[in-house]
Amino acid sequence: MTSFDPPRAERRPTTRSYHGLALADDYAWLKDPEWRDVLREPAKIDPAIRAYLEGENAFADQLLDPLAPLIDTINAEMRGRIKENDSQVPRPLGPYAYRIVWREGGQHPNLARSARDGSEDRIIIDGDRLAEGHAFYDFGDWSLSPDQRLIAWSVDDKGSEFYTIRIRDMDSLADHADQLIDTTGDSVWFKDGQHILYVEMDEEHRPKRVKRHRLGTPQSEDVLIYEEADDGWFIALEKTQSGDFGLISVSDHETTEVYLIDLGDHSAQPRLIAARESGIRYDVEHHGDRLFIVTNADGAIDFKIVTAPLSNPARAHWQDLVPSRPGTMVLEQGLYARHLVRLERENALPRLVIRALDSGEEHAIAFAEEAYGLYFDKGFEFDTDRVVFIYSSMTTPHETYAYDMAQRTRQLLKRTEIPSGHDPARYVTRRIEAISHDGTRVPVSLLHRRDLPLDGSAPCLLYGYGSYGHSLSASFDQKRLSLVDRGFVFALAHIRGGTEKGWNWYVDGKRDKKPNSFHDFIAAGEALIAAGYTQKGRIVAEGRSAGGMLMGAVTNMAPDLFAGILAEVPFVDVLNTMLDDTLPLTPPEWPEWGNPIESAEDYKRIASYSPYDNIAARRYPAILAIGGLTDPRVTYWEPAKWIARLRATASGGPFLLKTEMDAGHGGASGRFDRLKETALCFAFAVATIEGRFKAAAHEREMA
Numbered sequence: 001m002t003s004f005d006p007p008r009a010e011r012r013p014t015t016r017s018y019h020g021l022a023l024a025d026d027y028a029w030l031k032d033p034e035w036r037d038v039l040r041e042p043a044k045i046d047p048a049i050r051a052y053l054e055g056e057n058a059f060a061d062q063l064l065d066p067l068a069p070l071i072d073t074i075n076a077e078m079r080g081r082i083k084e085n086d087s088q089v090p091r092p093l094g095p096y097a098y099r100i101v102w103r104e105g106g107q108h109p110n111l112a113r114s115a116r117d118g119s120e121d122r123i124i125i126d127g128d129r130l131a132e133g134h135a136f137y138d139f140g141d142w143s144l145s146p147d148q149r150l151i152a153w154s155v156d157d158k159g160s161e162f163y164t165i166r167i168r169d170m171d172s173l174a175d176h177a178d179q180l181i182d183t184t185g186d187s188v189w190f191k192d193g194q195h196i197l198y199v200e201m202d203e204e205h206r207p208k209r210v211k212r213h214r215l216g217t218p219q220s221e222d223v224l225i226y227e228e229a230d231d232g233w234f235i236a237l238e239k240t241q242s243g244d245f246g247l248i249s250v251s252d253h254e255t256t257e258v259y260l261i262d263l264g265d266h267s268a269q270p271r272l273i274a275a276r277e278s279g280i281r282y283d284v285e286h287h288g289d290r291l292f293i294v295t296n297a298d299g300a301i302d303f304k305i306v307t308a309p310l311s312n313p314a315r316a317h318w319q320d321l322v323p324s325r326p327g328t329m330v331l332e333q334g335l336y337a338r339h340l341v342r343l344e345r346e347n348a349l350p351r352l353v354i355r356a357l358d359s360g361e362e363h364a365i366a367f368a369e370e371a372y373g374l375y376f377d378k379g380f381e382f383d384t385d386r387v388v389f390i391y392s393s394m395t396t397p398h399e400t401y402a403y404d405m406a407q408r409t410r411q412l413l414k415r416t417e418i419p420s421g422h423d424p425a426r427y428v429t430r431r432i433e434a435i436s437h438d439g440t441r442v443p444v445s446l447l448h449r450r451d452l453p454l455d456g457s458a459p460c461l462l463y464g465y466g467s468y469g470h471s472l473s474a475s476f477d478q479k480r481l482s483l484v485d486r487g488f489v490f491a492l493a494h495i496r497g498g499t500e501k502g503w504n505w506y507v508d509g510k511r512d513k514k515p516n517s518f519h520d521f522i523a524a525g526e527a528l529i530a531a532g533y534t535q536k537g538r539i540v541a542e543g544r545s546a547g548g549m550l551m552g553a554v555t556n557m558a559p560d561l562f563a564g565i566l567a568e569v570p571f572v573d574v575l576n577t578m579l580d581d582t583l584p585l586t587p588p589e590w591p592e593w594g595n596p597i598e599s600a601e602d603y604k605r606i607a608s609y610s611p612y613d614n615i616a617a618r619r620y621p622a623i624l625a626i627g628g629l630t631d632p633r634v635t636y637w638e639p640a641k642w643i644a645r646l647r648a649t650a651s652g653g654p655f656l657l658k659t660e661m662d663a664g665h666g667g668a669s670g671r672f673d674r675l676k677e678t679a680l681c682f683a684f685a686v687a688t689i690e691g692r693f694k695a696a697a698h699e700r701e702m703a
Contacts, residue, residue, distance in 0.1 A: 036205075141187065160632055204583070211224055247259070328346045339357060370429060434528075442520045445472075461542060515608075548639075
């Protein structure tokens with residue numbers, strides 16, 4: 001065995017039968033049968049599996065070692081664009097204001113509180129100090145007691161997304177004895193400042209129960225407020241902007257049901273707004289004696305806003321306030337004492353619309369660039385005319401504005417600084433359209449240097465996602481400049497499965513129409529070639545999570561189009577995962593992908609594109625897959641099995657697997673550690689275009 005030989009996973013053939021069809025899997029053994037324990041204690045993983053993963057890591061490190069100088073250079077470039085001692089714009093609440101701050105050299109966010117005028121500034125949650133001694137440390141959510149004397153805050157120190165909630169005194173900065181384990185991290189305070197609501201996870205890592213905790217009592221005495229019996233439905237917890245009600249939102253991917261809890265009465269029980277109806281979604285806000293509801297009811301495919309009486313909010317009493325307009329999707333609402341704010345999107349471009357509640361008069365905030373990102377921060381206050389919004393484009397760093405909704409004036413609060421320098425005029429952002437297999441026009445946002453020759457010679461990094469209705473924002477990301485400055489075109493493919501062009505854009509990329517997402521992405525690559533931006537074999541494709549499933553599918557369909565594939569926490573073992581109803585996300589995911597346990601049609605359709613199950617004996621591009629050992633969303637064995645089968649079946653490559661042994665779905669928890677991961681991916685892309693891995697493959701053959 002030479003030093004260049006990659007690991008070869010042992011083949012342990014297993015065969016199961018579904019709907020009269022055999023499903024063979026040589027690498028099912030890589031799934032630890034005690035995976036639940038591994039999420040909580042990574043050291044408990046089966047020694048044989050650990051040895052294999054560590055062998056893959058060692059091989060990847062060996063092959064990537066020549067890239068170390070390039071990785072270090074890219075990492076230094078990206079870090080040089082970060083203002084390390086930075087802070088968010090303060091969010092006022094009564095006499096105080098709160099913001100996240102970062103220290104020079106600090107890896108983790110810290111929460112600061114000051115007087116509203118900016119004086120008396122102090123750190124109340126020191127993320128850097130708390131993370132000491134932990135390989136992984138994620139500061140989760142936080143919420144304030146009504147008198148702002150206490151803060152509930154949460155942390156995950158494994159990467160498995162089991163958060164522990166603690167209660168801290170704002171004066172002494174000492175934590176109470178209360179510790180609420182196995183939660184989602186979210187909490188809502190009752191107005192008495194002595195009780196909080198939280199969501200408890202079950203053994204399958206599903207948010208199933210809402211409980212009420214009284215300060216100073218053990219968690220075992222907490223009161224069950226709501227429990228969801230259906231494993232396909234998850235719970236989210238928040239409160240209304242008015243601060244009067246807690247909201248228990250229960251949903252799958254197609255339907256929602258919401259309950260109100262009166263925060264003025266800690267003994268209050270949840271009150272149903274509207275019973276679940278298949279396919280009907282709704283989100284709720286509160287104002288006085290009425291509720292404001294964003295919904296797709298009554299055929300409002302791209303959603304509308306209705307109002308309902310607080311005293312009787314059932315569907316029969318909903319009245320249209322902002323009617324549905326097909327092609328213009330209502331994304332989010334913010335409700336204040338005198339104004340309603342909605343974020344909407346049309347043809348992949350967002351805008352904010354401000355509505356005066358007394359007169360109904362509306363005006364919009366939009367921008368002129370071909371592609372940009374826009375979102376707003378609801379803040380903490382209800383009785384205010386001020387809303388904060390953040391704008392950026394692929395060339396323009398984030399700009400944070402305070403907007404006076406009554407006076408219609410804006411004030412620039414912060415412009416993101418790029419310490420190493422950034423001249424937007426050196427770059428071009430464009431929006432082109434690709435024509436997919438069925439004639440559908442697919443938006444593609446792209447960024448390149450202004451002096452780039454558009455003769456097809458440039459390499460391209462093409463990023464895609466296309467699932468769950470998640471849209472890709474054409475906003476600023478300083479990290480991309482390290483590729484763009486090396487002559488790359490950076491492109492975002494706004495494929496079906498997202499909502500860039502409305503809810504139908506999502507529907508046309510799910511379940512039986514899922515292959516549209518793959519065809520759209522391939523069409524995006526072909527459109528970039530046709531427009532003279534790049535050429536076949538000079539595209540590196542990238543996707544994360546469900547976008548990693550996209551990577552696996554398009555690699556099987558059109559391997560010659562790509563020079564390389566970056567697949568981070570990739571959902572590539574779709575069929576086996578959807579057949580395992582004990583996994584955390586499987587039952588809730590059936591509306592998205594189909595249920596292959598119950599439906600032979602769903603089984604056959606998923607089997608037709610599942611990346612792991614469709615690997616062929618042909619030449620594939622270079623592939624770097626990254627997984628997380630404690631990932632509860634895309635389990636570590638998915639990329640491990642995928643790479644094992646690729647290596648045993650296909651030619652080309654190389655096929656590399658990096659498993660983060662101390663992290664989950666989000667990768668490393670420290671901001672600079674995450675930069676190192678990005679630098680590794682970008683260096684892999686550069687090296688792939690330069691043909692370095694072909695040379696390495698030749699050396700292996702010669703050896």
